Amino acid sequence: MHRFPENFTWGVACAAYQCEGAWNEDGKGPNIWDEYCHDPDLHAVKNGDSGDIACDSYHRYPEDIALMKAHHVQAYRFSISWARILPEGTGRVNPKGLEYYDRVVDMLLENGIEPMITLYHWDLPSALQKRGGFLNPEIEGWFENYASIIAEHFRGRVKRYMTINEPQCITGLGYGAGTHAPGLRLGEEDLARIYHHICLCHSAAQRAIHRLAGPDVQVGIVPCGALCYPEKDTPENREAAYRATFEMHEHDWLFRFNIVLDSLILRRYEATAPAAVKRFAATIPQSEWDRMEAPDFIGINVYRGSMVDAEGKPVKYPQGGPLTACKWQITPEVMHYGPLNLYRRYGLPMIISENGLSCNDRVYLDGQVHDADRIDFLHRYLLCLSEAISEGAPVQGYLQWSFLDNFEWASGYDERFGLIYVDYATLRRIPKDSVRWYAEVIRTKGDCL
Numbered sequence: 168m169h170r171f172p173e174n175f176t177w178g179v180a181c182a183a184y185q186c187e188g189a190w191n192e193d194g195k196g197p198n199i200w201d202e203y204c205h206d207p208d209l210h211a212v213k214n215g216d217s218g219d220i221a222c223d224s225y226h227r228y229p230e231d232i233a234l235m236k237a238h239h240v241q242a243y244r245f246s247i248s249w250a251r252i253l254p255e256g257t258g259r260v261n262p263k264g265l266e267y268y269d270r271v272v273d274m275l276l277e278n279g280i281e282p283m284i285t286l287y288h289w290d291l292p293s294a295l296q297k298r299g300g301f302l303n304p305e306i307e308g309w310f311e312n313y314a315s316i317i318a319e320h321f322r323g324r325v326k327r328y329m330t331i332n333e334p335q336c337i338t339g340l341g342y343g344a345g346t347h348a349p350g351l352r353l354g355e356e357d358l359a360r361i362y363h364h365i366c367l368c369h370s371a372a373q374r375a376i377h378r379l380a381g382p383d384v385q386v387g388i389v390p391c392g393a394l395c396y397p398e399k400d401t402p403e404n405r406e407a408a409y410r411a412t413f414e415m416h417e418h419d420w421l422f423r424f425n426i427v428l429d430s431l432i433l434r435r436y437e438a439t440a441p442a443a444v445k446r447f448a449a450t451i452p453q454s455e456w457d458r459m460e461a462p463d464f465i466g467i468n469v470y471r472g473s474m475v476d477a478e479g480k481p482v483k484y485p486q487g488g489p490l491t492a493c494k495w496q497i498t499p500e501v502m503h504y505g506p507l508n509l510y511r512r513y514g515l516p517m518i519i520s521e522n523g524l525s526c527n528d529r530v531y532l533d534g535q536v537h538d539a540d541r542i543d544f545l546h547r548y549l550l551c552l553s554e555a556i557s558e559g560a561p562v563q564g565y566l567q568w569s570f571l572d573n574f575e576w577a578s579g580y581d582e583r584f585g586l587i588y589v590d591y592a593t594l595r596r597i598p599k600d601s602v603r604w605y606a607e608v609i610r611t612k613g614d615c616l
């Protein structure tokens with residue numbers, strides 16, 4: 168009996184701003200992360216880092232793809248930089264932008280690696296932010312136009328799309344806490360409005376992709392948020408973890424899966440949504456609810472979850488318990504119960520669109536990067552994922568975050584999430600022990616776990 172389904176996809180993931188660099192080359196327009204990092208008064212990003220050069224994947228993609236191939240990677244989830252394609256966000260198309268992604272997609276296909284495109288991983292063209300960004304209802308049309316250009320261009324070559332990565336971070340961190348670009352701190356009703364616009368964007372893009380690239384092309388969205396798992400494996404505890412995952416509270420409603428998925432799939436807000444969301448919801452015309460499209464699949468980014476007791480109350484993480492380099496709790500059980508709970512509520516197939524951790528990686532005296540912590544982490548999470556699948560969660564693939572060390576947003580280059588080490592002084596790539604381990608997992612279809 169195999170742990171993972173026969174047609175399961177094993178891959179890796181990254182995002183344009185985090186790895187491409189070439190921030191002002193070949194006609195690319197500026198985006199909100201360029202501006203956020205470059206603003207000398209903001210001190211927004213650690214060490215004043217930026218994605219100007221990042222891993223230089225814009226120039227070194229052949230080497231990166233060769234490394235993927237050498238390690239049996241079956242799919243590469245990457246995002247497209249909107250401002251490379253449409254420097255002003257709308258209007259004029261930059262052919263050189265499309266040509267870059269043509270080269271990437273074609274080289275992936277030649278090497279037997281499936282290109283999975285994320286349309287939006289946080290780098291809004293600055294020209295659109297000047298017009299209000301996600302707060303402006305016109306964003307639905309801007310995004311639909313951008314999605315249409317991509318869908319038509321890559322018709323026949325790309326079979327799986329993800330529209331928007333982590334609306335929760337876009338809204339909560341970018342427009343709420345101001346700790347991500349565009350660095351705004353808006354009130355709750357505006358934040359609810361932004362969520363709604365993001366859902367309309369997803370829906371419009373999904374319709375465009377199906378129309379232009381074909382009905383068989385799969386379109387997902389990648390929400391994130393707190394996934395709860397039970398302290399003990401009893402039916403009562405499991406039930407409590409399910410309830411706790413979807414309940415909203417004034418202090419954490421911004422970071423729930425259902426603030427996005429309930430709108431798209433159930434076309435309503437959760438009964439426990441806070442007053443600000445309900446006030447906003449009362450203003451939504453029926454025609455906008457009617458435009459919501461349930462995704463073909465849900466992309467889930469899994470890093471850490473929250474343990475809850477039989478009443479659904481949080482259980483304190485043990486003091487001195489295992490932590491990643493950026494001090495995130497290590498909770499593999501979330502990979503078991505998270506997909507099951509999402510499936511129970513929404514009934515849709517899923518892809519683990521990100522999973523990984525930052526480690527204090529370094530080059531040892533022998534010239535190698537020995538990252539036993541990463542191997543142990545991924546091993547535990549994958550075993551739990553196999554539990555979820557054996558209990559009926561239809562998970563179609565697993566994408567490790569990230570293939571290369573890269574620009575980790577507000578933490579700059581301090582955090583290393585890669586299977587491949589990047590020496591930022593020389594941009595040299597050094598495969599870590601974990602990538603050889605992952606290659607074996609892929610080669611054996613997970614049977615070696």
Ligand code: BGC
Nearest residue numbers: 182332333336468521568575
């Ligand atoms: C994001 C990635 C990020 C990763 C690790 C996810 O929230 O999609 O862009 O690098 O987590 O923080």
